[in-house]
Amino acid sequence: MSAPAAPAPLPPLPPLQAAAYMLAAAVIGMSQGLQQGLVSTNLPQIAGDLSVTTTSAAWLLAAYTIPRAALPVMLIKIRTQFGLRRFAELGIVVYALVAFASIWAKDFRSALVLQGLSGMAAAPLSTLAFLYMLEPLSPQWKMRLGLPMTMVVLMSGPSVARVAAPALLGDGGLIWVHLTGLGMALVSLMLVFWLPLRPIPRQKVIQATDFVSFLLIAFGFGGMIIAFIMGPIYNWTDAAWIGWLLAASAGALTLAVMVELNRTAPLLDIRWLASPAILHLTATLFLFRLILSEQAAGAPRMFQVLGVAPQQMTGLFAVIALASLLGGLACVAWIKPARVPAFHLAALLLIAVGALMDAGSSIDTRPEQLIVSQALIGFAGMLFMPPAMMAGLMAALAKGPQYLLSFVIVFISTQSIGAVLGSALFTTFTTHREALHLQILTEQLTPTDPMTVQALAARAAATAAQLPDAALRRAEAASQLIGRATAQAWVDAYGDAYALTAIAALIAAAALLLHLLRNFLARPAPTTKLETTP
Structure with a gap:
């Protein structure tokens, strides 16, 4: 990939100005993270506000995620050709305009269009935060x-979004969500214009073939994201179009690879991305994203099944956000290239411990009882990601400075896809396990079972004051018993998923230990030089 030469090292900035740049990074990064989290974690509320079903509202998440994952691939050359400052300013202006327009979205079609535009506008923000x-x-x-x-x-x-969502939604629907997004977008806009990034030499690098490759990649990524989001909703095989879409996506990505391999100035350096070191790193990051789905798609949805209100979960997610910050500070204190395997091993073991603790959840479990386990997982996530990113960035720098942003953008795209895939697999697994556990429980709830008869009698007696009719009391008691059995089946299914997460983390830790042992044994033995007297 051709690119301009690396610019001269930047002289150190005064401490206050350096702090301002870092604050700008935090605001820009949190703006897009909060926007994405508010959409993904509040689909039922959004569906109600737009008067559509939850299934229809899931398309809003797909509309946001597709450009968020696909557009960064094209941003590599856009940034090089048009300059970093114009790239930053245009990206944040578009984001602010979309945030303003979202205030007036009152129907599903306009919301769908605006979510797609919001995903496009948010695509540069992660790069800008870096x-x-x-x-x-x-x-x-x-x-x-x-x-x-x-x-x-x-x-x-996502954690901060879950903390803020109950206060933002309240009785006002989505208006405060949109106003918060607009406010953060305007603050980000002010910071970008106030704190310009160092300019880089421009170079005309965009070619017509880039758009062919980008359209193929965008279709491939978009098809996979739609399939991963809608697959669990439609139970995968019940909708034939999901399979056809996945096949078409695989075909489009294959064509994109063939086009890129035969170009002198490709959009993506496929040969470098397919090198053993980068493939190993990508597989590691992808696996870890799947394991982390336990926190994103596990505890929140389990508590939804148990009837826990979002307001009751704010403390749990505040602790998770704090644990992530502590994990980041631990990296600041001890991170070194030689310690990357140790960080990864510690992270996998902490996730295994936290997931095993969650596997013991019962129908009476509440958010405060998962604070320790979820904090361990949040802390472990930050022990894993920065060292892994360090390894990737060092590999990119070894190849050439122009590969640095390429790796960051590819990382952002693959993590977006990995997040929806992990959520899809986790949801599919728990759905199948719930059906199995519910079948076992309902087989035990027979009219001849003494415990069932006793439970029905106790529940019927408890509603005697509200329901004088004996038949209605029996029907209400049976309904309550079935509801409790359904909730228990869901909790058992999530317990199975937590246990599977722990097993996957332990297997990954064992594989890492074996890899380290192999490297240790492959090291050449130290040679000693014999001193000779003249």
Whole structure:
């Protein structure tokens, strides 16, 4: 991939100005993270506000995620050809305009269009957050401080969204959500114009074939994201179009690879991305994203099944966000390239411990009882991601400075797809396990079972004051018993998913230990030189 030469090292900025750049990175990163989190975690409320079903509202998440995952691929050359400052200013202006327009979205069609535009506008923001965080730091602190803090901001968005959502939604529907997004977009806009990034040399690099490759990649990514979001809703095989869409997506991505491999100035350097080191790193990041789905798609949905209100979960997610910050600070204190395997091993073991603790959940479990386990998982997430990113960025820098942003953008795209895939797999697994557990429980609820008869009698007696009719009392008691059995089946299904997460983390930890042992045994034995006397 051709690119301009690396610019001269930036002289250190005064502490206050450096802090301002880092604050700008935090605001920009949290703006897009909060917006995405508010959409993904509040689909039922959004569906009600727009008077559509939850299934229809899921398309809003797809409309946001598709450009969020696909557009960064094209941003590599857009940034190089039009300049970093124009790239930053245009991206944040579009984001602010879309946030303003979202206030007037009152129907599903307009909301769908605006979510797609919002995803397009948010696509550059993660990259801008990285650039602003790294801009004022010296080379030795870019990896040690800038990288962990950027990851804290980007990964804490869903947790912060769950903390803020109950207060924002309230009785006003989505209006306060949109106003909050607009406010953060305007603050980000002010910071971008007030704190310009260092200019880089421009170079005309965009070619007509880039748009062919981008359209193929965008179709491939978009098809996979739609399938992963809608698959669990339609039970995968019940909707034939999901399979056809996945096949078409795979075909489009295959064509994109064939086109890119035969270009002198490709949009993506496929050969570098397919090198063993980068493939290993990508697989590691992808696996870890799947494991982290336990926190994104596990506890929140289990508590929804148990009837826990969002307001009751704010404390839990505030602790998760705090644990993520502490994990980032731990990276700042101890991160070094040689310690990356140790960080990964510690993270996998902490996730295994936290998931095993969650596997013991019961129908009476409440958010405060999962604070320790979820804090361990949140802390572990930040122990894993920055060291993994460090390894990828060092590999990119070894190839050439122009590969640095390429890796960041590819990382953002693959993590977006990994997040929806992890959620899809987790939801599919729990749905099948719930059906199995419910079948077992309903087989035990027979009219001849003494415990069932006793439970029905106790529940019927408890409603005697409200329901004088004996037949209605029996029907209400049976309904309550079935509802409790359904809730128990869901809790058992989530317990199975937590246990599977723990097993996957332990297997990954064992594989890492074996890899380290192999590397240790493959090291050449130290040679000793014999001294000779003249």
